[in-house]
Amino acid sequence: MESARTKNILESLLFVAREPLAVDRLEALLALPQEYLTGLLEEMAAELQGRGVQIFKVAGGYLMGTNPENVEYVEKILHPKEETRLSAQALETLAIIAYKQPVTRVEIERVRGVDSGWVIDSLVAKKLVREVGRSEAVGRPYIYATSEEFLRHFGLKDTANLPPLPSSEADQETIFKSALHETEPAN
Numbered sequence: 031m032e033s034a035r036t037k038n039i040l041e042s043l044l045f046v047a048r049e050p051l052a053v054d055r056l057e058a059l060l061a062l063p064q065e066y067l068t069g070l071l072e073e074m075a076a077e078l079q080g081r082g083v084q085i086f087k088v089a090g091g092y093l094m095g096t097n098p099e100n101v102e103y104v105e106k107i108l109h110p111k112e113e114t115r116l117s118a119q120a121l122e123t124l125a126i127i128a129y130k131q132p133v134t135r136v137e138i139e140r141v142r143g144v145d146s147g148w149v150i151d152s153l154v155a156k157k158l159v160r161e162v163g164r165s166e167a168v169g170r171p172y173i174y175a176t177s178e179e180f181l182r183h184f185g186l187k188d189t190a191n192l193p194p195l196p197s198s199e200a201d202q203e204t205i206f207k208s209a210l211h212e213t214e215p216a217n
Contacts, residue, residue, distance in 0.1 A: 036062065037070055041094070050091030116156075123149045124180070127159055129195055131175040134165050138174075150174060158183060 039060065043051060053064045053071070060067065071092050075085040082100060086093050096104050116124065123146055126138050138146045153159035157179040164170040176189060186192065195201075 031060075031062065033070060036060065036067075037074055040067070040070060040074065044085060044092060044094035047093060050089045050093040052091040055091070117149075119146075119149050120153060124153055124158060124176075127153070127174050128176050128180070128189060128192055131189070132162055132173040133175075134167070134171040134173055136167075136171060 040056070043056070043059070053067050056062075056067050056071075057064045071085065071087075075087070075092075078084045080097070082097050083094060084097055086095055122142060123138060126141050127133055127150075130137065130141075135146060135150055138150065150159065154161065154174075157177055159174050159180065160177045161172045162175045163173045165173050180186075181188065
């Protein structure tokens, strides 16, 4: 196989690899000697030096990655700041979790009065809520609590900075129900 074709194949392999490719693995894939492949990889790395995409020798193999000088721009694509929009159901569920944590889905649904599985899943996916363990109750349900992302999103130092809830459970239920628009808050 000619070196231009081999370089082309190596470039494709390195582009799609999620981890460094060791030369012995490339040898097995391409049926070419390690010394030849190492020479081509070093040549390719030199050719791409200073470019936007480069070849790095890391962790016993080769990996294609972006130029470290461009990290601030690449991160804007990989980790864009998204505005997190929350539905009324998600906000209600999040408030219950924030104030009653650690809490199970059953406890959340007891307050809300409706199935909350999909809402909890969406809050977990948005990283506002996290699973912190399993309850000892029958079926060993997941226990949920707010996350560091929740604190960042709402500008809180910690959950102690949440506005205080009334001390009685009955008054708390009234507040949660008013948040659900099921009753008018008492003045």
